[in-house]
Amino acid sequence: MNNLNFDPIVLTQNLVRCPSITPKDSGALDIIENHLNNLGFNCQKLPFSGDNSYEVNNLFATIGTTGKHLAFAGHTDVVPPGNEESWKYPPFSATIDNNKLYGRGSEDMKSNIACFISATNEFISKYGKEFGGKLSFIITGDEEKDAVNGTKKMLEWSKQNNIVLDQCIVGEPTSNQEIGDKIKVGRRGIITFYLSVKGIQGHTASAHRAENATHHLTKLLNNLISAPLDNGNKNFLPSSIQIATIDVGNTAANIIPEMAKATVNIRYNDLHNSKSLTEWMQKHINDVFDKIDKASCVFEVEANGESFLTKPGKLSTLITKSISEVTGRNSKPELATDGGTSDARFIKDYCEVVELGIRNQTLHQVDEFVFIEDIKMLQKVYLKLLENYFNKI
Ligand SMILES: [Zn+2]
Structure with a gap:
């Protein structure tokens, strides 16, 4: 049994000291389970496997039997530290120096x-276990990698068990300059196209007998980026098309290559979806290749989550109120949709979801750290949010 310590700084350190690189858990879920058990939560480990991915351990913990149901969703897994020599302190030491707590996973x-x-812990000590509502933790050990046997399956499991969530907070780092100045109410979608163009190989001196795959691929890529997909809208930045790789694999200067490949990664807003973008790609391919007999282009698609927007509602209003009550700031947080993807993409199909967390500044980097003051402030914001959500003030 781990020592219980509800101080948010010590608890952060204890969690960071578990080197839980996806999909290893390294004891992080046990620490959470022990603390929540102690508060009277009903805890269940939910290991899932299959669907062409590794096995993942997850934790669902819940307290309360009646009233509104709020969930907190998060992940204990972290990305690898990279070259440990580059770190100021060992990445899983959770060293505190100059008001900063360093370590892989400290921020994310x-x-x-x-x-x-x-x-x-503070909320339950103040208002008791029968506080008039339901509170659950949905904690996965796989957000940073496949995300196949994590949050998605826990949500399916909860539905099968007739667990209905009303609202959910995802604890991803969203703040910018100050705690609570930015929350996320949506995310852009991601789609990746793997393009393969096939032509006819030949001697560069006898080009009339060959068909250069590279020429056709570059024409297609040029067409794809010649015009923006859109100009963005009130809630989203413009969609972004990025050519991530171009591969020909030709080692000789006197050979016309037969094959040319490229990877195109698109981060898109709510003006598109994976189906409309796949059609967009096919149209561009047809435009270039319909007229050519001797070359063709095929592609594979990987769609990792549609874009979504949680309409400003009850939860974002409560969050805004709680932040200003704790920080004394009157300015409303920015309701953002930028950045990468998160497990909110799965939760949005079940309930209203908003992401609110610590400042987003060093995640996935060498010397990832969080400010001690930010941890203290975020803890207060979350407590106020619980009080406001369950009408305790
Ligand atoms: Zn994260």
């Missing part, structure tokens, strides 16, 4: 989990 997102557990 163990400090956020620690703050929510710490706030829950």
Whole structure:
């Protein structure tokens, strides 16, 4: 049994000291389970496997039997530290220096989990286990990698068990300059196209007998980026088309290559979806290749989540109120949709979801850290949010 310590800074350190690189858990889920058990939560480990991915351990913890149901969602897994020599302190040492807590996962997102557990501890000590609502933790060990046997399956499991969530906070790092100045109410979608063009190989001196795959691929890529997909809208930045790779694999200067490949990665807003973008790609391919007999282009698609927007509603209003009550700031947080993807993409199909967490500044980098003051502030914001959500003030 781990020592219980609900101080959000110590708890962050204890979690960071578990080197839980996806899909290894390294004891992080046990620490959370022990703390929540102690508060009277009903905890269930939910290991899932299959669907062409590795096995993942997850934790669902819940308290309360009646009233509104709020969930906190997060992940204990972290990305690898990279070259450990480059780190100022060992990446899993959770060293505190100059008011900063260093370590892989400190920002993304163990400090956020620690703050929510710490706030829950204070909330339950103040209002008791029968506080008139339901509160659950949905914690996965696989957000950073495949995300196949994590949050998605926990949500399916909860539905099968007639667990209905009303609202959900995802503890990803969203703040910018100050805690709570930015929250996320949506995310852009991601789609990747793997293009393969096939022509006819030949001697560069006898080009009339060959068909250069590279020429056709570059024409297609040029067409794809010649005009923006859109100009963005009130809630989203413009969609972005990025050519991530171009591969010909030709080692000789006197050979016309037969094959040419490229990877195109698109981050798109709510003006598109994976189906409309796949049609867009096919149209561009037809435009270039319909007229050519001797070359063709095929592609594979990987769609990793549609874009979504949670319409400003009850939860974002409550969050805004709680942030200004704690920080004393009157300015409303920015309701953003930028950045990468998160498990909110799965949760949005079940309930209203908003992401609110620590400042987004060093995640996935060498010397990832969080400010001690930010941890304290975030814990207070989460506590106020619990009080406002369950009408305790
Ligand atoms: Zn994260």
